[in-house]
Amino acid sequence: MKRNILITGGAGFIGSHVVRLFVNKYPDYRIICLDLLTYAGNLENLADVEHRENYAFVKADIADLDAMRDVMKKYDIDGVINLAAESHVDRSITDPFSFARTNVMGTLALLQAAKEYWMQSPGGFDGKMFYHISTDEVYGSLPVDCPDGTVPPFSAHSSREGQVAYGSSYFTEQSAYSPHSPYSASKASSDHFVRAFHDTYGMPTVISNCSNNYGPYQFPEKLIPLFINNIRKGLPLPVYGKGLNIRDWLYVEDHARAIDLIFHNGSPSDTYNIGGFNEWKNIDLVRLLVKVTDRVLGNPEGYSEHLITFVTDRPGHDARYAIDSRKLQAGLGWEPSLQFEEGLERTVRWYLSHQEWLDRITSGEYVKYYETMYSNR
Numbered sequence: 001m002k003r004n005i006l007i008t009g010g011a012g013f014i015g016s017h018v019v020r021l022f023v024n025k026y027p028d029y030r031i032i033c034l035d036l037l038t039y040a041g042n043l044e045n046l047a048d049v050e051h052r053e054n055y056a057f058v059k060a061d062i063a064d065l066d067a068m069r070d071v072m073k074k075y076d077i078d079g080v081i082n083l084a085a086e087s088h089v090d091r092s093i094t095d096p097f098s099f100a101r102t103n104v105m106g107t108l109a110l111l112q113a114a115k116e117y118w119m120q121s122p123g124g125f126d127g128k129m130f131y132h133i134s135t136d137e138v139y140g141s142l143p144v145d146c147p148d149g150t151v152p153p154f155s156a157h158s159s160r161e162g163q164v165a166y167g168s169s170y171f172t173e174q175s176a177y178s179p180h181s182p183y184s185a186s187k188a189s190s191d192h193f194v195r196a197f198h199d200t201y202g203m204p205t206v207i208s209n210c211s212n213n214y215g216p217y218q219f220p221e222k223l224i225p226l227f228i229n230n231i232r233k234g235l236p237l238p239v240y241g242k243g244l245n246i247r248d249w250l251y252v253e254d255h256a257r258a259i260d261l262i263f264h265n266g267s268p269s270d271t272y273n274i275g276g277f278n279e280w281k282n283i284d285l286v287r288l289l290v291k292v293t294d295r296v297l298g299n300p301e302g303y304s305e306h307l308i309t310f311v312t313d314r315p316g317h318d319a320r321y322a323i324d325s326r327k328l329q330a331g332l333g334w335e336p337s338l339q340f341e342e343g344l345e346r347t348v349r350w351y352l353s354h355q356e357w358l359d360r361i362t363s364g365e366y367v368k369y370y371e372t373m374y375s376n377r
């Protein structure tokens, strides 16, 4: 079946994995990757698919309503997967307005353009889908009631039997929204607009809320790539507070597979939580990361431990995220594929074998890549 799918934020971390998956898996689809190429967007992430016939790139701002109307019409879009966003919590603390602009107004402009185009098309909303990618951070913070970790109550349903958990509660699709950072507040707001477009106009929409992703092509401001980059350069590893905050980590390709499943088989108007049943205290994760990175670099064990530096905590730092993804597992047959140690080692090896990518992305060189590749098209 031929389809024209608009993937926004496709030059970013998760977006580039989703674009790659769709371009390779669905040769009959036309994949339109749309991205504003902010500091976080990098077309080099898509170098392996950019010459494919079923791939097109559009540089545009999702908050530009006229531009979104043009794209919907020009490419006769019948499916939207919205990953474009300002995504870094620390940046949202210093510049909340950019987050409201892109995450709230941008999502709204995209919704409006899709609604207008689809409502006036012959089949109306039939066969259309607006899929919004959200985050577990909209649910706020979970209590840490098992500080030393325990066996999760979901082990019978999870592929992570025996994995430690730091509390007895999890984020489910029914959890109330309780965002604490400007980032999560902007994502929560965009989720509400998506649901409002379903409830008010009957637009087919679906939302997924995922936990922390890790893997290749993540901008090195986020914990894992930042720390790998700093270890290779012998720079301090700034652990916020005492490093006791807990995150639930998922390999990015597992998220991309979940997005594929939900886009094709998710129920319209529904919500799916995506997570790895893989909780780690930051300090334990950092120690493991140091160990793996030193091993891959050929350093003696413990060589980079002295780089760990405890710094002032992030304001409003959520204590614990943990996702209950049983609905997605039972309903659509999704499973996380990698054990964390395996995924982490794969990730460390990727960054250390892509040191030029790391150097370019941190120096802004990748902007020149865009100019060379696309200025004459």
Ligand code: NAD
Binding pocket: 008, 009, 010, 011, 012, 013, 014, 015, 034, 035, 036, 037, 038, 039, 040, 041, 042, 060, 061, 062, 063, 082, 083, 084, 085, 086, 087, 088, 102, 106, 133, 134, 135, 136, 187, 209, 210, 211, 212, 213, 214, 218, 219
């Ligand atoms: P990212 O920052 O790596 O990528 C975001 C992309 O959006 C970049 O390519 C950027 O250029 C583009 N963009 C920003 N503003 C834009 C605009 N106004 N118009 C068009 N493009 C714009 O982010 P990511 O980590 O890949 O996250 C992608 C999505 O997934 C976000 O919506 C984020 O909230 C969500 N999410 C991320 C994680 C995670 O752990 N990274 C987890 C759950 C959900």
Ligand code: DAU
Binding pocket: 087, 088, 089, 090, 134, 135, 136, 137, 210, 211, 212, 213, 221, 222, 223, 224, 226, 238, 239, 240, 241, 245, 246, 247, 282, 314, 321
């Ligand atoms: O949970 C999903 C979210 O995960 C996504 O919605 C966000 O887009 C994504 O950025 C991520 O948010 P976090 O704030 O959890 O990710 P980050 O990598 O910034 O931080 C992970 C943890 O590590 C967090 O508890 C803060 C801590 N940290 C982070 C940095 C960058 C440090 O201790 N030191 C650091 O330098």
